[in-house]
Amino acid sequence: MCFLKVDITPQVISSKTRKAIIAKLVKLHQNTELGKKLPVYDGAENLYTAGSLPFTHKVFNILLIENDEGISTTR
DSSP states (O other): OEEEEOOOSSOOOOHHHHHHHHHHHHHHHTTTTTTTOOOEEOSSSEEEESSOOSOSSOOOOOOOEEEETTEEEEO
């Protein structure tokens, strides 16, 4: 098993929002940057995979759009 430390900036307090960010990251990059691996996120700081990822450090820019009662916000 392999794990990487995850830093989300700006800092996000909500574990639900952190999980949504990682879910979008996986959706967008699983078949490319993540080497077809399906990682598991612990909701805090760690991302786990069954094998090594094709990098040890990488920055991803994820645009998360939440639709709450018809009001869209971007994070």
